[in-house]
Amino acid sequence: MDTELLSRIQFAFTIAFHYIYPPISIGLGVLLVIMEGMFLKTGNKIYENITRFWIKIFALVFAMGVATGIVMEFEFGTNWATYSRFVGDVFGSALAAEGVFAFFLESGFLAILVFGWNRVSPKMHFFSTIMVSLGSMLSAVWIVVANSWQQTPAGYHIINNGGFLRAEITDFWAMVFNPSSIDRLMHTLSGAWLTGAFLVLSVSAYYILKNRHHDFAIKSIKIALSLAVFASLFQLFTGHRSAAGISMNQPAKLAAFEGHYNTSPAPLYLFGWVNDKEQKVNFGIAIPGMLSYLIHGDTQKPVKGLNEFSPEDRPPVNLVFQSYHLMVATGMALIGISILSLLLLRKGALFRSTLMLKVLVISVLLPQFANQLGWISAEVGRQPWIVYNLLRTKDALSKSVTSGEVIFSLVLFTLIYALLFVLFIFLLDRKIKHGPDDTADADAVYSEHKAIFQK
Amino acid sequence: MDLNIIWFILIGVLLTGYAILDGFDLGVGALHLLSKTDYERRISINSIGPVWDGNEVWLVTGGGALFAAFPDVYATVFSGFYIAFMLLLFVLIFRAVAIEFRSKQESGRWRTAWDIAFSVSSIIIALLMGIAIGNIIAGIPLGADKEFYGTFRGLLNPYSLLVGITTVALFMMHGAIYLVMKTEGELQNRVRGWVNNTIIFFSICFVTVTMATLIYYPEMTAHFKEFPAFFLIAVLTMLSIANIPREIHLGREFRAFLSSSATIGLLLILFAIGIFPNLVLSNPNHEYSLTIYNAASSQKTLMTMLIVAVIGMPFVVSYTVIIHRIYKGKVRIDETSY
Numbered sequence: 001m002d003t004e005l006l007s008r009i010q011f012a013f014t015i016a017f018h019y020i021y022p023p024i025s026i027g028l029g030v031l032l033v034i035m036e037g038m039f040l041k042t043g044n045k046i047y048e049n050i051t052r053f054w055i056k057i058f059a060l061v062f063a064m065g066v067a068t069g070i071v072m073e074f075e076f077g078t079n080w081a082t083y084s085r086f087v088g089d090v091f092g093s094a095l096a097a098e099g100v101f102a103f104f105l106e107s108g109f110l111a112i113l114v115f116g117w118n119r120v121s122p123k124m125h126f127f128s129t130i131m132v133s134l135g136s137m138l139s140a141v142w143i144v145v146a147n148s149w150q151q152t153p154a155g156y157h158i159i160n161n162g163g164f165l166r167a168e169i170t171d172f173w174a175m176v177f178n179p180s181s182i183d184r185l186m187h188t189l190s191g192a193w194l195t196g197a198f199l200v201l202s203v204s205a206y207y208i209l210k211n212r213h214h215d216f217a218i219k220s221i222k223i224a225l226s227l228a229v230f231a232s233l234f235q236l237f238t239g240h241r242s243a244a245g246i247s248m249n250q251p252a253k254l255a256a257f258e259g260h261y262n263t264s265p266a267p268l269y270l271f272g273w274v275n276d277k278e279q280k281v282n283f284g285i286a287i288p289g290m291l292s293y294l295i296h297g298d299t300q301k302p303v304k305g306l307n308e309f310s311p312e313d314r315p316p317v318n319l320v321f322q323s324y325h326l327m328v329a330t331g332m333a334l335i336g337i338s339i340l341s342l343l344l345l346r347k348g349a350l351f352r353s354t355l356m357l358k359v360l361v362i363s364v365l366l367p368q369f370a371n372q373l374g375w376i377s378a379e380v381g382r383q384p385w386i387v388y389n390l391l392r393t394k395d396a397l398s399k400s401v402t403s404g405e406v407i408f409s410l411v412l413f414t415l416i417y418a419l420l421f422v423l424f425i426f427l428l429d430r431k432i433k434h435g436p437d438d439t440a441d442a443d444a445v446y447s448e449h450k451a452i453f454q455k
Numbered sequence: 456m457d458l459n460i461i462w463f464i465l466i467g468v469l470l471t472g473y474a475i476l477d478g479f480d481l482g483v484g485a486l487h488l489l490s491k492t493d494y495e496r497r498i499s500i501n502s503i504g505p506v507w508d509g510n511e512v513w514l515v516t517g518g519g520a521l522f523a524a525f526p527d528v529y530a531t532v533f534s535g536f537y538i539a540f541m542l543l544l545f546v547l548i549f550r551a552v553a554i555e556f557r558s559k560q561e562s563g564r565w566r567t568a569w570d571i572a573f574s575v576s577s578i579i580i581a582l583l584m585g586i587a588i589g590n591i592i593a594g595i596p597l598g599a600d601k602e603f604y605g606t607f608r609g610l611l612n613p614y615s616l617l618v619g620i621t622t623v624a625l626f627m628m629h630g631a632i633y634l635v636m637k638t639e640g641e642l643q644n645r646v647r648g649w650v651n652n653t654i655i656f657f658s659i660c661f662v663t664v665t666m667a668t669l670i671y672y673p674e675m676t677a678h679f680k681e682f683p684a685f686f687l688i689a690v691l692t693m694l695s696i697a698n699i700p701r702e703i704h705l706g707r708e709f710r711a712f713l714s715s716s717a718t719i720g721l722l723l724i725l726f727a728i729g730i731f732p733n734l735v736l737s738n739p740n741h742e743y744s745l746t747i748y749n750a751a752s753s754q755k756t757l758m759t760m761l762i763v764a765v766i767g768m769p770f771v772v773s774y775t776v777i778i779h780r781i782y783k784g785k786v787r788i789d790e791t792s793y
Binding site: 063066067068069070071073074076077078079081082084085087088089090091092093095096097098099100101103104105107108109110111112114115116119120162163164166168169170172398399400401405408409412416419420423426427430 | 542
């Protein structure tokens with residue numbers, strides 16, 4: 001296999017593995033702020049137990065995110081050196097901001113969250129929780145800004161730097177607020193909120209099914225479900241805005257999303273299988289004119305098709321079509337599950353409905369699927385470009401790296417990630433089976449002991 | 456002083472912060488197997504428990520800043536040292552796994568296996584970093600296209616290995632001093648013995664590496680000849696090394712720790728003065744070297760990043776200090792421990 005394909009496989013593998021964790025941290029971070037806020041407001045010990053338990057999970061997930069995140073940062077240089085030379089000037093400011101504002105904030109205050117319960121005041125602890133949550137979202141801001149610049153470059157010019165072309169920044173804020181960053185950031189963040197919310201829902205539903213930690217689980221579900229309902233509906237809005245943005249900024253990607261070849265009024269497929277040779281969608285069900293309507297507000301307006309682009313400028317159509325449609329379907333399922341659960345909760349039937357609780361237990365995987373599929377749609381949809389219309393992926397590789405070396409590193413990553421994943425599941429399972437520590441019980445035991453000693 | 460020089464200094468500061476902070480936790484790892492009982496080993500791991508993760512963030516930020524300020528250096532070195540960086544990533548992750556896994560099962564074999572993993576990976580990380588510094592001093596073969604034309608085997612030359620071993624010795628000494636601060640009783644007495652031994656180990660390495668540098672890479676001394684005042688830094692380095700056994704003898708561990716931190720900082724300053732204005736020396740073709748000017752981002756980016764750093768760094772320093780202060784004192788094993 002050639003170095004390009006191997007490097008792409010390695011990048012796809014390492015980013016997909018990394019992206020399991022940050023969305024959980026971001027979503028769980030928001031929930032932790034609510035949980036600990038409830039504790040401070042009500043003084044109810046149960047909220048303290050909830051917060052303490054989820055902080056343990058958060059710490060585990062965060063450690064996984066850091067470990068796999070270092071790999072991502074190094075990989076730009078190791079495997080994509082030409083790309084790094086090309087974008088370094090533009091990404092510089094964003095990365096610096098991410099490192100200084102987000103990473104330090106998050107990791108620094110996390111130590112207080114985990115180890116600081118008995119060492120700082122409750123208010124200081126709550127403040128740290130807010131800082132950690134803020135830090136996790138800020139890191140999303142900067143990395144999505146950098147990625148969005150690759151999708152819709154702005155605020156730069158191309159210069160010749162000693163015989164090599166590179167992009168140099170001309171307007172920092174135009175780079176930050178490039179045409180796709182806000183929509184994509186909102187879309188990514190609400191995906192992350194869903195991921196955190198559904199993790200809490202899943203574990204809590206599991207406790208109810210097992211008839212353990214009842215009070216803990218009910219209160220956790222109420223908090224997480226509010227976020228899930230909000231985020232799943234918000235996702236519909238941000239998803240629509242992203243698609244509308246893509247129609248203007250990256251028409252080839254949108255056309256691939258829908259397998260749309262000839263410029264004409266376009267239908268919206270619910271599902272299908274693209275035959276790239278015959279340029280049509282097989283086995284599909286579509287709503288005629290719906291894509292045109294969603295983009296232009298008019299079912300008769302034409303949408304640009306793939307044939308407007310020369311074949312070497314088109315992304316792989318069927319992969320993008322499938323990942324995009326599966327993402328949308330998963331998003332719809334999440335809305336359905338969230339709203340149905342809310343209705344059952346209001347009727348007081350949720351905690352008796354074994355079926356719904358079981359659905360909630362397995363639904364933890366759905367936002368994860370949607371996140372991965374969303375990134376595949378976004379990144380594969382941008383191909384063959386690594387920076388849209390400026391630099392092709394095949395021209396972005398490291399020149400001094402051989403395919404043998406990439407095979408070596410790919411084997412290393414496979415081994416260490418397998419080990420890491422086993423560790424993650426093992427620890428997560430242990431923490432969930434162990435469940436929350438009941439401090440109310442501990443207090444009772446303590447006062448009993450005190451009474452004995454005083455006698 | 457132009458922006459390029461400022462960023463040369465700032466990246467130096469980040470890497471120094473990393474070396475001082477992760478240096479002690481890698482050192483604790485390198486010494487880990489000298490602790491005999493399970494309890495002692497738990498003390499050893501938990502002495503760095505709340506902070507090692509945060510310490511590594513300095514590496515992440517240092518790498519990010521290098522990418523941003525000097526993209527050509529980042530691209531050339533990371534792709535050129537491909538195998539070395541992949542091994543580094545592998546052991547960094549493996550070490551984190553070992554810390555997390557170790558105390559999760561009671562079995563003695565299980566714990567011993569992860570203890571060895573933790574210790575060996577700490578040593579390899581320190582060694583690889585030293586080897587990288589050695590190669591920057593010695594120079595690596597670069598072409599006119601800024602690409603690396605050497606091999607992985609070429610990076611493992613005797614001089615770079617010597618710098619690597621010196622780095623391991625330095626971190627061991629630094630880690631031992633840190634452990635003295637964190638332990639008490641009989642264990643603490645034993646750790647004091649380690650401090651003495653590691654100081655001797657480090658001093659031997661340091662003298663050897665200095666001689667090798669003066670003999671084989673005399674160009675490292677050019678700026679010191681030009682500005683004799685810089686020699687004071689070399690004198691300070693010697694004084695701060697000499698001060699460590701003195702403070703330990705007087706029972707002032709924290710001051711000894713400051714002294715070994717100062718030693719790390721001063722050594723990196725000597726290194727920085729030696730290589731300036733090169734970031735990566737090209738050997739044999741010096742004209743292809745990557746300097747702070749031909750490898751840098753645009754002035755506008757360097758300025759934007761400087762604003763970010765000026766706003767952000769006070770926060771970073773203050774919460775680093777706050778967190779280390781909250782966790783100062785002796786290690787206590789409780790339910791949140793590893």
